[in-house]
Amino acid sequence: MLETDFKYIIDTFFTLFSITLIIFMVPGFAMLEAGLVRTKNVSAVLTINIMIYAVASLAFLLIGYKIAFGSLDSTTSSMWAVIMFQMAFVGKSINIVSGGVSERVRIIPLSIFTFIMGAFIYPTVVNFSWGADMLRDTFLDIKMYDLAGSSVIHSTGGWALLAALLIVGSRRGRYQERGVKVIPASNIPLVVLGAFLLWIGWFGFNGGSVGSISSVESADLVAKTIINTNTAGLCGAIIAGVIMYIRYKLFDITMILNGALGGLVAVTAAANLYDMYTPILVGFIGGGLVVFAVPLFDKLKLDDPVGALSVHLVNGIWGTLAAGIFIPSISLMAQLKGIVLIGVFTFSVSYIVLFIINKFFKFRADDEAQLMGMDINECGVEAYPEFKRAI
Amino acid sequence: MLETDFKYIIDTFFTLFSITLIIFMVPGFAMLEAGLVRTKNVSAVLTINIMIYAVASLAFLLIGYKIAFGSLDSTTSSMWAVIMFQMAFVGKSINIVSGGVSERVRIIPLSIFTFIMGAFIYPTVVNFSWGADMLRDTFLDIKMYDLAGSSVIHSTGGWALLAALLIVGSRRGRYQERGVKVIPASNIPLVVLGAFLLWIGWFGFNGGSVGSISSVESADLVAKTIINTNTAGLCGAIIAGVIMYIRYKLFDITMILNGALGGLVAVTAAANLYDMYTPILVGFIGGGLVVFAVPLFDKLKLDDPVGALSVHLVNGIWGTLAAGIFIPSISLMAQLKGIVLIGVFTFSVSYIVLFIINKFFKFRADDEAQLMGMDINECGVEAYPEFKRAI
Amino acid sequence: MLETDFKYIIDTFFTLFSITLIIFMVPGFAMLEAGLVRTKNVSAVLTINIMIYAVASLAFLLIGYKIAFGSLDSTTSSMWAVIMFQMAFVGKSINIVSGGVSERVRIIPLSIFTFIMGAFIYPTVVNFSWGADMLRDTFLDIKMYDLAGSSVIHSTGGWALLAALLIVGSRRGRYQERGVKVIPASNIPLVVLGAFLLWIGWFGFNGGSVGSISSVESADLVAKTIINTNTAGLCGAIIAGVIMYIRYKLFDITMILNGALGGLVAVTAAANLYDMYTPILVGFIGGGLVVFAVPLFDKLKLDDPVGALSVHLVNGIWGTLAAGIFIPSISLMAQLKGIVLIGVFTFSVSYIVLFIINKFFKFRADDEAQLMGMDINECGVEAYPEFKRAI
Amino acid sequence: MKRVEAVIKPFKLEDVKDALAEIGITGMTVSEVKGYGRQKGHSELYRGAEYVVDFLPKIKMEIVVDDENVEQVIKTIVEAARTGKIGDGKIFVSDIEKIIRIRTGETDSEAI
Amino acid sequence: MKRVEAVIKPFKLEDVKDALAEIGITGMTVSEVKGYGRQKGHSELYRGAEYVVDFLPKIKMEIVVDDENVEQVIKTIVEAARTGKIGDGKIFVSDIEKIIRIRTGETDSEAI
Amino acid sequence: MKRVEAVIKPFKLEDVKDALAEIGITGMTVSEVKGYGRQKGHSELYRGAEYVVDFLPKIKMEIVVDDENVEQVIKTIVEAARTGKIGDGKIFVSDIEKIIRIRTGETDSEAI
Numbered sequence A, B, C: 001m002l003e004t005d006f007k008y009i010i011d012t013f014f015t016l017f018s019i020t021l022i023i024f025m026v027p028g029f030a031m032l033e034a035g036l037v038r039t040k041n042v043s044a045v046l047t048i049n050i051m052i053y054a055v056a057s058l059a060f061l062l063i064g065y066k067i068a069f070g071s072l073d074s075t076t077s078s079m080w081a082v083i084m085f086q087m088a089f090v091g092k093s094i095n096i097v098s099g100g101v102s103e104r105v106r107i108i109p110l111s112i113f114t115f116i117m118g119a120f121i122y123p124t125v126v127n128f129s130w131g132a133d134m135l136r137d138t139f140l141d142i143k144m145y146d147l148a149g150s151s152v153i154h155s156t157g158g159w160a161l162l163a164a165l166l167i168v169g170s171r172r173g174r175y176q177e178r179g180v181k182v183i184p185a186s187n188i189p190l191v192v193l194g195a196f197l198l199w200i201g202w203f204g205f206n207g208g209s210v211g212s213i214s215s216v217e218s219a220d221l222v223a224k225t226i227i228n229t230n231t232a233g234l235c236g237a238i239i240a241g242v243i244m245y246i247r248y249k250l251f252d253i254t255m256i257l258n259g260a261l262g263g264l265v266a267v268t269a270a271a272n273l274y275d276m277y278t279p280i281l282v283g284f285i286g287g288g289l290v291v292f293a294v295p296l297f298d299k300l301k302l303d304d305p306v307g308a309l310s311v312h313l314v315n316g317i318w319g320t321l322a323a324g325i326f327i328p329s330i331s332l333m334a335q336l337k338g339i340v341l342i343g344v345f346t347f348s349v350s351y352i353v354l355f356i357i358n359k360f361f362k363f364r365a366d367d368e369a370q371l372m373g374m375d376i377n378e379c380g381v382e383a384y385p386e387f388k389r390a391i
Numbered sequence D, E, F: 001m002k003r004v005e006a007v008i009k010p011f012k013l014e015d016v017k018d019a020l021a022e023i024g025i026t027g028m029t030v031s032e033v034k035g036y037g038r039q040k041g042h043s044e045l046y047r048g049a050e051y052v053v054d055f056l057p058k059i060k061m062e063i064v065v066d067d068e069n070v071e072q073v074i075k076t077i078v079e080a081a082r083t084g085k086i087g088d089g090k091i092f093v094s095d096i097e098k099i100i101r102i103r104t105g106e107t108d109s110e111a112i
């Protein structure tokens, strides 16, 4: 057998393995968000998660893929595997948006935005940074290093969410005169399950982004990427737990999980390049940032029920910078330029698109609908109809 | 290293990967069904799911495998992997039956039927269509193309369910004079989780059925099979959502998920042969069929709490036909013949077996037992004892 | 390409595959335990599961790995994959401890013990049995065969749990004058989900422990290991169901799942060496032992809410012995010696460590805290705040 | 005005509600309660230990009516809720001194 | 002593509680109930079949007070709970003969 | 006939039920309620914000008895439910005019 054939086979198989892990993130996001919102909004949040996977993936397959990469070809592993691998990413960035505006967003306008983001906005960002690169040789060319998308996926989702929060506004009754009304998560086991499905999916996300496992060097790289990814998650969880305990003598499990996810986002930009110990630092800082960012965004009245801004935007930025700080061959300036350009582009385009959609289909459910719950108003199906609601 | 050795190793590994994904369908079916039934029947439904996996798999290992395939040997990949791959399929067809008769079926008679179906009925169907083929050279020889079992697994399960519904009857109070009593799902997050575990399991189901990944061509085929499988699922979900919204201005999430599963069933017969776009059509039609079939079966007073007939029987048939319609090299007549023969065989044999078992052990729990719930009567363990039940 | 390169690549990939499956056991244990405890203790149990994964893994990476194996090198597959594979094991043995003392254990002292067990106790046991073997050439040298840790993981966890139960004591109100107070599981679907995530994880646990898949023989061995593992699980479930039905005419689903897990633990010592039929016997006995052990431990007032002693300690011992009984080349005496040495070492060291920690930080929450629930006292976050608690 | 309280078997709720609607009663407040009485609970099994569930699920209906309707309401409930088996439940009648409809401020009979 | 029972819309609980606290009422017992009345339930959709959810979630507050406070309590509740839309709920007043505080054994007005 | 209503701490339910059974009371209706009173709620933490849970879980028992048994029932409940700590709960006694046993149609004392 030819060596190239061997490589083709192995890398196709490995890509399929990675895809599978990444698609576990679909129920991962769904469970995480279903657990974090109130019971009256659970069916709606889940419907949105399914809708995003379906609409964004199809939009990317039919339109976005070509915008991002120009052509469908691949010689080193099966084209179908490569397309599907890229397709598996697109929903993630939109999930970040939908999570942050949950409990008041309506499904129809969000579906329209999902289509536009999956077909155009996200593919354009990919084009700039990983793909065909239409900006090459202009002064806007992005030379940022970003293995698996600290910026391209996570900040992009975060910036779009920021735009969405400005358009959609906060949940009914969240910011009152007497202060912020605390709205606790309704189902903690689902939050944990979702977070770990995301965590495991991340191995495919980052490991698969190495692109090949079919040489001794790349096999090493993939394995190192995965162990480093995991380490940053571990440390994000630990630091969030430690900070919470020091301040409150209590372990807030949702914050610990957000800390872990923050660490995972942060390490994503360069998990393949760090040695075994750097991800510890990257994760500690990432988890710490989450703990401080969550109450901060509440002070700014950016109402984000799942902590998506803190996890994805803040740590997407931190992770992209960290690559420039800890890896000598990566220019911190190039990283910074990438962060800023992606931020400006995504935020402004998303804002305009959201603004226009909002003229025709209001994103925000009115107060009465929010009071009854999005499930009854948008889905007609309650999530837990037989379970009696407590006061 | 010899090329045959290389292929043996890779294909064994790939089969193990596929097996793992398929076995995720065990909790997949379990969560889906646990979420769709009422809280008082959840432990019983889950017990049945575990029982099916245990009894059907053991029956197949000890008896059924030889009926289906004649011998245990395999030269192109490890015999153990091949046996286990086939074993992983058997429970699925019985799960289709158990899902459709849940909330009133008793465990003992169902266990007996599970044994007979796992040891004899399903293996015989496999023998006809994929296996040793005892009908070869008779006028009954089945020449149908069915990659991963639109007919062999899904219609087979569906026909057996139809027989079971005639024997078991509907749930207490379901069809009343004033019309159908709506019995909503009790736990939507579980339904979503289960549906996505099934969805991901399907990658192993269909991808693994290609049989080999160890050449460039077969690697391409496997990857194409998986992306096509996914596409049909996406489109099944989308169309179900669109139809529901047009008719009711509401997104019924359980119907959307059933639509997705319908698309997945439909594409299963020939996911490896379609180009990238045909699965879109196959999935749209599959998902659409589900939306119309669910209320239709209710009109026929076939009480199927999880929509198994609509998903598996209707789309098993549609998928098998679709292969004949869209793939020139597949004869539509051969497909039709396969559908009819499998239907006649499975339905009549299942009916007789169920009828006889029912003489000795009634399948249907009496009304009082259904009123208290199957959990207390069959398991002694309530699913959610600390959660207060709403009116 | 060199054959050694090919093997390196394949075995690295295979190890990464196994790691992923094993890490599914993290949510597996978490869901299992969250489902088995009362609603008021669910967040605490989940927090402990996350803490264990984070603390034990980091402790093992930084300290324990070198104690166990001496050096970080690996020539046959990527060092990073090998390290992570070993890291994935460590949390499991501590999970056994935490599960058994749940609903009254406090998080801070348990975290300290987790660190010590992950950094020192477990690595030392590994050193004796699988690793650098500091006892070699002494009369204490352990020559036991233990493929994937019936003793090294499961009994070790079980012995440490026994020590912990003596220190921590039983849950408030569990053993009363009028007898044992039954405390039912609060969420059966989570128990089922958790058990199946563990089950599937076990394929990586045992299959991965074969160490290589890159020759025809080892591919066969891996496949056989996985099918045998599965068979023992099936039979553990079946026998538990049969015994329960014979005695009570009811199918206690939690016992059936414990039976399955018991079978899985038992086959772990030598799943690669058995023929296709021996695991049936090993699993039947394993599952049967669980059914009898659970009430027995209650008679001894060892209050173990999740059945960890019956599943892991009893079957860890049984599985290690079974290897000696059924495999001619394995000495039953060597197995016995290994069991006793590991037991004496782990129990006594754990007892001393737990005793000292307990002087400074009480493991057991006081009665009032247990009454309110560990969630409010330790986490500040209730697991299901919107769900009304039944009487 | 009187308050008629009925503790009934849960699956009878629909029937009783419909029967009351037929005699023109359209206001009521319902809650889930647990009953303890002559009807004995079932035994459950958990991990090899059997135990008895003492408290049985019941539905409590509260209907506030004018004095002249009390007898008819009682009769209707008894008929619709009776299965003849132990545990069918009880009806308690007590006095209500005053009623106010929050929306309009109407009181007593007008507020029912 | 009187028992004032108010059936109100769930999201008004917080407001009513605060309003009562302001007039010095600090003891009450609250439960979730389902109400059936003029306010009609919403319809839900499940698998292609629409159906009406008859019973609406309500909160029942029970406040036991001395006779002289009854009017003020009623007034406070009405003001705080009113939205003006159908389904705002009702207040029922009935007589209480005796009160005992379990902790101290105090009775009647002292036990409130 | 009288209705004795006791609002108690949830974990005392079993003790009170047993104590009542000992004095021959075998019928009662129980529900979960939330109490607001002198006993203050605990504070919880969520994502860096602390907040107080005002309403505490309590159990309400309703026991309808003949007039002559009222005192004994009260005494029994007080003894079994008392912990001496704030929040032990209250007992309210009110009048019941009529009782009907649905199964048999028996009324008043015969129906208890």
Ligand SMILES: Nc1ncnc2c1ncn2[C@@H]1O[C@H](COP(=O)(O)OP(=O)(O)O)[C@@H](O)[C@H]1O
Binding pocket: D007, D034, D035, D036, D037, D038, D039, D040, D056, D058, D085, D086, D087, D088, D089, D090, F026, F027, F028, F029, F030, F062, F063, F064, F065, F101, F102, F103, F112
């Ligand atoms: N003395 C009582 N006080 C309050 N509720 C009672 C009393 N006796 C019975 N009940 C309620 O009535 C229900 C039915 O009573 P039970 O004695 O089981 O049967 P029956 O209705 O046939 O007399 C009980 O479950 C309980 O909720």
Ligand SMILES: Nc1ncnc2c1ncn2[C@@H]1O[C@H](COP(=O)(O)OP(=O)(O)O)[C@@H](O)[C@H]1O
Binding pocket: D026, D027, D028, D029, D030, D062, D063, D064, D065, D101, D102, D103, D112, E007, E034, E035, E036, E037, E038, E039, E040, E056, E058, E085, E086, E087, E088, E089, E090
């Ligand atoms: N006759 C009654 N007896 C007991 N509760 C009643 C009665 N009538 C109404 N209620 C309660 O009051 C609530 C509000 O009544 P409804 O007729 O819907 O509107 P409104 O409060 O505007 O009159 C109902 O949901 C029900 O809980």
Ligand SMILES: Nc1ncnc2c1ncn2[C@@H]1O[C@H](COP(=O)(O)OP(=O)(O)O)[C@@H](O)[C@H]1O
Binding pocket: E026, E027, E028, E029, E030, E062, E063, E064, E065, E101, E102, E103, E112, F007, F034, F035, F036, F037, F038, F039, F040, F056, F058, F085, F086, F087, F088, F089, F090
């Ligand atoms: N005025 C009242 N009306 C109705 N229920 C009350 C009243 N005061 C107290 N309660 C109930 O009694 C419970 C205990 O009262 P609380 O003041 O906390 O302590 P204590 O029982 O020691 O007096 C409260 O949680 C509440 O359910």
